[in-house]
Amino acid sequence: MNKWLSIVLLASMFGIMAGCSSTTKEDTTAQPETSSANTDTTSGADVGSTGNATEMANGQADALSKRVIYFEFDSSDVTSEARDIISAHAQNLSQNSRLSLVLEGHADERGTREYNIALGERRAKAVKQLLVVQGVQASQIQVISFGEERPAAVGHDESAWSLNRRVELLYSGS
């Protein structure tokens, strides 16, 4: 495990312990738009209100700390790596039925805005589908698409676009 990932994992573990009562949507969408990379984890978020970190396998904790699924251009196909992340969240959600999740679908700036809203929705629904087949109640999941309206990274090249074609998993415990 590299150093950066350890830091992220630590931060996320801290989040588990510190953030149990949080019910507000995490501030992922309100992050300042800079061209610096938005890593595929979001720090300071609570993974789950009843999560027992010590029982969690390291690999699963890794996967669970990842809250963003990335996509290819004009695609809603989920990569095998992303499937592992989704499976970890599926387990977390199905074990904690009081948790709910907002899936925010996003697209890069290329192409047309309304098509991108539909594409963002399709991406979020592809993630939702994988969660549901693994035992998550559909009622735990809400899908919202922002299309290209809320980029994670600004810039007009592939380095920004690849960070913007995404679905964000936003937890809100109850």
Added chain:
Amino acid sequence: MNKLRRFIIPLFLVLVGFSAVVRPGFAALTIDITQGIDGALPVAVVPFKWLGTGPTQGSKTEAPENIGAIVASDLRRSGRFAPVPENDLVGRPSHGSEVNYAAWRALGVDNLIVGHVKPLVDGTYEVQFQLLDMFKAEQLAGYKILSRRSNLRRTAHQISDLIYKALMGVNGAFDTNICYVTVTHNRQKEKVYRLAIADSDGYNEKVILETKSPLLSPSWSPNGLQLAYVSYSRGRPEIYVQSILTGQAKRVASFAGINGAPAWSPDGKSLALTLSKDGNAEIYIQNLARGTTQRVTRNSAIDTEPAWLPDGSAIIFTSDRGNGPQLYQVEVDSQGARGRPQRLTFEGGYNARASISPDGKFVAMVHRIEGDFRIAVLERESGYLRVLTESRLDESPSFAPNGSMIIYATEYNNRGVLSAVSVDGRARQRLQLSEGDVREPAWSHFKQK
């Protein structure tokens, strides 16, 4: 080769950087003509003579608006005309009887526009103009228009429309409006979205909505009195209809999922829109008076971005039911779809967001070519596709109501700007804000007289 030809050719070849803005304080958007047309008609617009009587009557010693300059810049922006620079004019006639036709012919001018502005005792203004043919030595058009001070710019645009009609045979689109969305940052570094309307030359901007949530897809009602648009003000996309005069907004679609891409039907009674309430993005028609929705498409693919044919008989929309987004056409009536959608575009892997010309003959779209997203126009009858732009991130094309120009959004120097291109791709102009981004343009219909 006379002086005028020397003027026109560089106008065609390179960026001229003409700023049409006379008083920057009046326009939020500035317009730069980035490409004129080779062979644009040489005309001259003489500054309109001010017939005010000076301080004794309390009136100003110069006209409140420079009508001649507004007309000249309108004509220049259309790409069809090459007005002679004011410094090169060979006289300052204000009436046909004062014109030395030979002198203007020697300058290479085909048509001359002269006129005057006269303040009347009741506070209104009389604006008179004549369009003169230098070769036949006759008047092609001549009008006397009564105007108010607040209306003088509009009067100038109406004069431009009359000149355009007399010389081009089709209506001008100068006395029209555009709407668009601006995005700036406030002191807290938050994004501020504004829905604004302005004259077609960017003047008289009026902000009708300000919000910190994404705002997109404005669509004009046919009578020009309302806008439909998509707002995320409640956290997800919903469709609103807002009165321009009163500012009053009404939420008309807030189903689960997507509520997007509103497009006003030509009769003004319905909106075509995109809803995903039944599973995925599909086209529906919503009757505005009754609030009922009729489903048009039924497909597991994305169907969105509906646009009406001018007679309301069919809708052209974006769908990726084939491989990647393409345009399809489906006939509609009050019951929804009639028959199966027919594919319209076959060139390139990405064709989306149709805007249909007012005569129904052309469809403008966003077209991907070699990785760039450009504006292209499809001639419906022949199927011929012409790429009009050379930029890489173009979107949201919208036809002028006379079909002569297409306004669209693009990126320039890392900023969102609007651009307008003639349907033949030869004339181009750019509209931009002093700061921030401007996007999602929609050109209004003709104003109702």
